[in-house]
Amino acid sequence: MRLQLIRRDAASRLAMFGAPALALILTCLSSLILFALLGIPAGKALHALLLKPFLSWYSFSEVLLKMAPLLLIAQGLAIGFRANVFNIGAEGQFIIGAVCASAFPVFYPDGSFPMMLPAMIIAGGLGGMAYAGIAAGLRTRFGASEILVTLMLSLIAVQILNYLLLGPWKDPRGFNFPQTVMFPDNALLPLLFENVRPNISLIFALGASLFAYLMMERHFRGYQLRTAGLAPKAARYAGFSAPRMIWLSLALSGLAAGIAGASEVAGPLGQLQRSVATGYGYAAIIVAYVGGLRPIGIIASSFLISVLYIGGDSATVSAGLPVAAVEVFQGMLLCFYLLTFTLIRFRIQITRGATT
Secondary structure (H helix, E strand, C coil): CEEEEEECCCCCHHHHHHHHHHHHHHHHHHHHHHHHHCCCCHHHHHHHHHHHHHCCHHHHHHHHHHHHHHHHHHHHHHHHHHCCCCCCCHHHHHHHHHHHHHHHHHHCCCCCCCCHHHHHHHHHHHHHHHHHHHHHHHHHHHCCCHHHHHHHHHHHHHHHHHHHHHCCCCCCCCCCCCECCCCCHHHCCCECCCCCCCECHHHHHHHHHHHHHHHHHHCHHHHHHHHHHHCHHHHHHCCCCHHHHHHHHHHHHHHHHHHHHHHHHHHHHCCCEHHHCCCHHHHHHHHHHHCCCCHHHHHHHHHHHHHHHHHHHHHHHHCCCCHHHHHHHHHHHHHHHHHHHHHHHEEEEEECCCCC
């Protein structure tokens, strides 16, 4: 007996939209078992994880703050994933974007540099794009896997960050903490609301979502990228340049990650710290896939994952939930989504008898 996955002629649109909801329900049910095995009150943990972020304006504003970098990075990654270009190293591009943006306030700490904030955002975006360009060059020139290259480049980016914060960029009056000087006011992003921390990086992320939608759904370049992902042979037969698709995909994802990094140091951190490397680049992979690699779906999934981030912090305090359990919850969400998505796009066929 042999099991085969047979691609369906057409996937139900209702099922496509229902897959993330089903994945969330399955994840919650599995988490109940996990929490019970850990001896944690499951109802209390899920209440803190899923509902507490909505019970106060401050908690909800923190969700919006987390959502901005996740949404921005995920939109960039999804463009590449749909073209079968797998940039796994957005974390490194995020860090390099933060480093490049920090150069201006580090060298002009008194805030005398005119147009400092726009220069920081542009430098961050270009830095992330150039860092992703290394992987694009190695892939198109030598056939190197962009998965491995981008992943290794992320490790190098962490070492660059450590070198700068422990060496030339270390704040001499920072009590020996590995961090730069605090940025001046004209190097900080304006806040969206008073007395809470969300800033205009959320506008950047929503603008990137609109760009991704228009490009991937309405523009011929998006059609080329989607064709390269779905049918590479057909794309080559049609004369679409594969190297151009690779360069474009990685450049856009690096640009988005770099701007997210710049927004992080110019936003809630207000300086370059080691804590800038918090895993946004890796979490954005989950966001992109749970959102079905579609711009509108990614907006919803980035909001959901942000809720889990803030709810997870609350659950660790109020319900004693281990930090690792929150990460397991996110991992299960991705696994169940991929499972449901596979069953939507494919049907299982059982073949009996001898196989050759």
